[in-house]
Amino acid sequence: MSDGNGGAAPAEARITTKDLTMAFGSFVLMKDLNFSVRRGDIFVIMGGSGCGKSTLLKHMIGLIEPAKGTVWYGEENFTAAEPEARERMLRGVGILYQSSALFSSMTLTENIALPLAEFTPLAADEIRDIAALKLALVGLKGFEDYFPSQISGGMQKRAGLARAMALDPDVLFFDEPSAGLDPISSRLLDDLILELRDSLGATIVVVTHELPSIFTIANNSIFLDVESRTAIAHGDPKELRDHCEHPTVHRFLTRGAAEERGTEAPPHG
Secondary structure, eight states, rough: OOTTTOOOOOOTEEEEEEEEEEEEETTEEEEEEEEETTTEEEEEEOOOOTTSSSHHHHHTTTTOOOOOOEEEEEETTTSSOHHHHHHHHTTTTTEEEEOOOTTTTSSSHHHHHHHHHHHHHOOOOHHHHHHHHHHHHOOTTOTTTGGGSSSSSHHHHHHHHOOOOHTOOOOOESTTTTOOOOOHHHHHHHHHHHHHHOOOOOEEEEEEEHHHHHHHSSEEEEEEEETTTTEEEEEEHHHHHHHHOOOOHHHTTTTTHHHHTSSOOOOOO
């Protein structure tokens, strides 16, 4: 991979950041971020609270522009692309927000139908059929005409995922998908993420600090460090837990074990 703005990303990479700096005015949140998300990865952005995990996700989908550096989608420079080209690239992307972001006045079917009606020429009955299929894929068959307020938080997350999948994206972004869920609902969502990756071949990027989810779903990751304001580890979280020599990464990935032993776990909030 070349540095700066020159040179395309590696062919096997679905998303690549090059020398990415995230800043708000003169305050630099993270700098010199260089990593690739391979096709078919479940890639976790991890680190303590306030390190910029969700902000990095927003940079990767163009909601925030980098102070320096670039984001690449395959071999295309997303950061430098014209609006029309960006829109075309983002058609292959689905996003599940932390709050699910469902429209409360719409049924689940209507929520999922919204992007289909906006971006496809499909007829209304075809859109309804596709919405029903997406809901069935996430285990919500029979709930097509329910409103978000009529279902549980875990079901709302799954409905949000169904909407993220409406346009058949090959990349899915999840921002803290387990937030607010009980352990059983969280594990069911992890299982669903794995199933979607395996059945659809999707590339998945997840922001989370939840260790059970990290070790269950991720095969690749990046660790953002508040003190050094950059990434200090990149790879399979299980390998990092067992072999990374950086104390901050090791403490973060073994904090559950420390709590079970009754020793003091490091702060991560």
